[in-house]
Amino acid sequence: MSTAITNISSLVTNDPSLGDGPLGLVQDAAVVIDGDRVAWIGASSKAPATDNAVDAAGRAALPGFVDSHSHLVFAGDRTAEFNARMSGQSYSAGGIRTTVAATRAATDEQLEANLLRYLGEALRQGTTTLETKSGYGLTTRDESRALRIAAAHTDEVTYLGAHVVAPEFADDPAGYVGLVTGEMLDACAPHARWVDVFCEKGAFDGDQARAVLKAGERRGLIPRVHANQLGHGPGVQLAVEVGAASADHCTHLTDADVDALAQGTTVATLLPGAEFSTRARWPDARRLLDAGVTVALSTDCNPGSSFTSSMPFCVALAVRDMGMTPDEAVWSATAGGAAALRRTDIGRLAPGARADLVLLDAPSHVHLAYRPGVPLVSAVWRAGVRHQG
Secondary structure, three states: OEEEEEEEEEEOOOOOOOOEOOOOEEEEEEEEEEOOEEEEEEEHHHOOOOOEEEEOOOOEEEEOEEEOOEOOOOOOOOHHHHHHHHOOOOOOHHHHHHHHHHHHHOOHHHHHHHHHHHHHHHHHOOEEEEOEEOOOOOOHHHHHHHHHHHHOOOOOEEEEEEOOOOHHHOOOHHHHHHHHOOHHHHHHHHHOOEEEEEEOOOOEOHHHHHHHHHHHHHOOOEEOEEEOOOOOOOHHHHHHHOOOOEEEEOOOOOHHHHHHHHHOOOEEEEOHHHHHHHOOOOOOHHHHHHOOOOEEEOOOEEOOOEOOOOHHHHHHHHHHHOOOOHHHHHHHHHHHHHHHOOOOOOOOOOOOOEOOEEEEOOOOOOHHHHOOOOOOEEEEEEOOEEEEO
């Protein structure tokens, strides 16, 4: 079945060959969807005949958001930790162990129900592609079941056994790295596309992180790195060294870190929800963009440091507090996320791309930052299927 969405006031295609500027903006536009793909884009008055028609009535449209960093397979609650931070206590990675205990105690059914809840929440806010990680089990059994549950619901699944050192190995971090790169990896690799590591003081140092990433690569997994969130460290340089698809957080950067990202192919994925929820220093997106670094925006949705599934919220934060223009933030939340996942079929609206489209109850994509916190998503199509609105 084919569908024409007509009378779109302003269409973000992320294809400069189709429209104006880096966003490839098309005014008074139409999109034709055929099956799960975009078949045609152009002026609304020239839209071809289709089986179905949708009148956008002057609303803006853009590609579905691509959330390339989340942690959704978990159980438990960390309200007390958040309340403590908002009362003046500082954030450290130690709270992860609270979620580990709850996740280990949860059933598969409980973990899957929680995952589906947040996947649905994200979809209603326009997210049509979502990566998610393990990392709250830290045993071979719990990491592999987390990935198996995630893989049933998203193609973008990341093995994060190296989130923090498991409590049982508190006095033997080398032994835990051996587990993560051995038995645990063997059990987890069949369910994942990516391998990730939290390269940070209090988690894993540069040598440990390199060992984890290299072991994952030998099993066919592509590296990503949690890098430079809590302070300066080797994470960004390591990500570029191993050709990681993405270095995520990138809050504390030296000039050498920025230069390395600019000269390599690693995407800098910024996660403003984490800074918002921890009252930490904001990443300097302007510095990265001016250096020519490819930047993505994602939610980092997790129960401890960024409990939001809203990409529109992250767009607004990036514009308000990270030095991005509305156009740059929207590109980073769509095409940037696709680049961080090494995907060319998503994050854009052009013939042949997957038909992931968000219709806003607003005349322009700029309203995502202009009207923060307002539920502007009026309809979502994912792979050509209308899911709401």
